[in-house]
Amino acid sequence: MPTRPGLPRALRALAVLLAAYLLAPLLAALPALGSADWHVLSDRALWQAALVSFGGATLATVLIALGGVPLGYYLARHTGALARTLAFIVQAPLALPPLVSGVLLLFLIGPYAPLGTLFSDAGLQLTDAFAGVVLAQVFVAAPFAVIAARSAFAALDPGLEEVAATLGLRPAQRFMKVALPLAARGIAAGLLLAWLRAIGEFGATVMVAYHPYSLPVFTFVSFGSQGLDAMLPVLLPTLLATLAVVALAAGVQSANLRRSGRGARLARQRLMDAEIDAEVDAAPLADPPSNKGAATDADAQLTPASPNSDAGAAAPDHRAASLQLRLRHRYPGFALDVSITSNARRLAIVGPSGCGKSLSLKLVAGVAPQRADRRALRRAHRRRRTADVDAANLIRIDGVALEQVNAEARRIAYVPQNYALFPHLSLAEQCLLAPDADAGKVARWAKALGLDTLLERRPAALSLGQQQRAALVRALARPSRLILLDEPCSALDTPLRSQLRRALRELQTRIDATTIVVSHDPQDALELADEIVVMDAGRVLQQGRTADVLRRPATLSVARLLDVRNVLPVRRTADGAIAWGNQSDGHVALRMPTDRMLPGATAPAEQAEQADCLLRIPTDAVHVVAIATPEPRSLRTDTSPAASDGPTEVAPQAHAHLSALVESVYPTADGQWLRCAVGDRTLECAYRGTSTVAAGARLTLAIDVARLDCWPAAHEAATAGATPAQVANPAALATPAAPPARARAPT
Ligand SMILES: Nc1ncnc2c1ncn2[C@@H]1O[C@H](COP(=O)(O)OP(=O)(O)OP(=O)(O)O)[C@@H](O)[C@H]1O
Incomplete structure (x- = not known):
């Protein structure tokens, strides 16, 4: 029998018990329906009170959303003292008894309080007014929305926004196009909670604005004057509102789905039009799948073009970029200190897990946290001390300094280890997400990599191999001088891995960009790189032509890492x-x-x-x-x-x-x-x-x-920190390398 997701019996019983308790008061009220005083429904005051509550709650929710969503994002992405203090402040109203919240608000907006006086001088009364109801609702309901937004943003892989940055999206675009849509469900749930909490708000409201009556205050007053029989009809507006909210939420969700389906179709159409206009490449890197619907078929048919194809003709200039990298970074218990100089068109960085390969790529792409380094650089500029400049990272491509340039302006394509495809966008939409994405290029690469039949699919409906290629097409959508591939083959099985390597090799012959491939698998370096950098524990052990390093590893460690x-x-x-x-x-x-x-x-x-x-x-x-x-x-x-x-x-x-x-x-x-x-x-x-x-x-x-x-x-210790010239030439390492004259501890 197939295993179904399910709870153990004891937990199920507890869950049922709580649900029953939540339903019980409603059921207990049913027998009282007969004796209810329905005349209350014709009381205009009831509907005015409902209007105050619902109108106030809606306005309060809009105000909460405007500040709460960015605040939730900030709290999700920062861990410093300011973020911790803000998190405490946001949660405080939850712990305060609502009446106390009302008292505190009176100190701020009461008739004799500074803000209250200021507003009443301007002709706007804050207490005993609709404004007071809204302010009380904002105070007690905001934490629900902020906490939900923080959780929704925190659940997002920050790698998605990092990749969006490398696609050229500025911070506001990344927030609006990536973070917000992905966190939208969690945020909407939080706002709904806040809205419901605002409708039910009594304690703070009764202190700040007894008039006009909100629904809870009206209920309280009716109960005092007319007893229990008048209460049931008062429930009616609340039930109607709850039903309306549920229907609205369902409507919004299906409208969203319709809109995203339309978006995917439009993006695909744009690519198809672009492909018709564009000159189609001579040889595809992968045959398109025969069964257009089957995800696995497309993988199985990923075959490289013939080596005799004129694929190379597509790349107008195959000049390698000249790279000068000095990458330094510190994490607790880990220090990266890497210097790489290379003129190779195909470079590989190889090393064991955790040695700092991905971090190196992120530093080059500009998506690793660099605060410490930037601070050091600024300090150095201020003091004009070159020694401090040495402490900062150095990223030069063809002599152009990029270390101070934001990721979105570096023009470095980056395919992270987990591909970081945007789950809410179809393949076509994400490939066209870069503001300067070239639709013709995307169409050609999608076809060449066998993805042209899958353009309307979202990542969840793609196999791993297809996801890898989709990330590649997305990275190739805009011109870049450098393409960074982090473990491009690691998630694939052996046959697919060798097929993908062949496709990547073919791709390297076609593109006018230098590729840096990071891998723990020496085979990747062998097939995808002319030059290799071997790393361990945050240091370069050896750098040189792939064939030379494999033939004469500088140390036993290098030989082991390369499996020689x-x-x-x-x-x-x-x-x-x-x-x-x-x-x-x-x-x-x-x-x-x-x-x-x-x-x-x-x-x-x-x-x-x-x-x-x-x-x-x-x-x-x-x-x-x-x-x-x-x-x-x-x-x-x-x-x-x-x-x-x-x-x-x-x-x-x-x-x-x-x-x-x-x-x-x-x-x-x-x-x-x-x-x-x-x-x-x-x-x-x-x-x-x-x-x-x-x-x-x-x-x-x-x-x-x-x-x-x-x-x-070479002495094992000598290779760490050796100059590129020394590591490229093992003979030069026979004697330990002198430390670089101006070397400093990494910041
Ligand atoms: N946010 C972080 N906080 C603390 N340490 C981190 C953080 N990110 C990475 N590290 C550490 O930095 C080191 C280098 O990480 P990196 O991801 O570059 O390794 P890697 O060589 O790419 O490994 P793998 O092949 O397993 O991906 C690791 O030891 C890791 O534990």
């Missing part, structure tokens, strides 16, 4: 061999061609034993030539000397033979993948023979020495 196998810390022996291990755990020494050793890895003999080097043995340069146990037999005849368990000294030749102990094994499509202990290091290699190798087996491995690489290892 068989990188071993080794030392040089006095006679120039590469060695690891010792007599107790197996001494291994290799002699390799000196042209495979970077300068610095060939240290003079007297320093050799201290020289730390890294040796990379490509996994396909390791071959299993003999399995010694469980059934010793040779797999291949070789003229090289046989491997032994003792120290292995190998003369320079095509293959070096090493003795290995299999530590673990897992199957692959072609055979097995082996992890073997060689001395005190671990080597990995594929085994494609016909036998099955088990853990514990002893092997002889032949290593193709011509394919080895050896270079001086």
